[in-house]
Amino acid sequence: MSKTNKWRILAPENITSKQWLVLAAVGKILGGEPTIQDVARQLSTSHQNVKAIALNLEKRGFLQLKKDPKDRRVTRLAITTQSQALWQAREDVDKSNLVEVFQLLSNEEIRHLKESLFKLMQGADQMSEKIEMKK
Numbered sequence: 522m523s524k525t526n527k528w529r530i531l532a533p534e535n536i537t538s539k540q541w542l543v544l545a546a547v548g549k550i551l552g553g554e555p556t557i558q559d560v561a562r563q564l565s566t567s568h569q570n571v572k573a574i575a576l577n578l579e580k581r582g583f584l585q586l587k588k589d590p591k592d593r594r595v596t597r598l599a600i601t602t603q604s605q606a607l608w609q610a611r612e613d614v615d616k617s618n619l620v621e622v623f624q625l626l627s628n629e630e631i632r633h634l635k636e637s638l639f640k641l642m643q644g645a646d647q648m649s650e651k652i653e654m655k656k
Contacts, residue, residue: 534607541611543574544583547598548608554587554597572596583607 526560536544556564561571575598578584583604589595608615623631 534611535581538610539570540574540578540583543571543578543598544600547584548600548604554599556589557596557598578604647652 535597541585542564546563547555550563551559557571557575560575561568564571575584575586582601585599585601587597587599589597623633626634
């Protein structure tokens with residue numbers, strides 16, 4: 522497989538990496554029906570960027586945009602059954618791809634990577650809190 526094709530694992534579904542990130546944030550990371558702003562914060566991007574991606578995914582049946590019943594100014598994002606079916610159909614391929622990505626690392630290296638990534642996430646959260654406190 523060429524380098525170009527290898528990193529376009531969602532090309533058959535015509536899903537870009539940014540669209541995948543939004544779907545992952547809504548379906549796996551945040552869960553429930555997060556707001557557009559929740560997803561934007563999680564992905565460190567703008568509300569407008571997430572909304573544009575979400576509208577595209579809604580047209581294609583992967584997401585549903587809903588007005589919050591308590592605050593009509595707020596839009597919530599929900600995964601559709603079409604999106605769930607896509608991820609279920611890809612489960613074996615995705616697991617295989619992960620095994621391939623990590624095959625050169627020993628168990629010890631994977632453990633250290635996990636610990637390091639956790640520490641980086643803690644540092645990013647602390648930095649984000651400092652920025653929020655300055656506002």
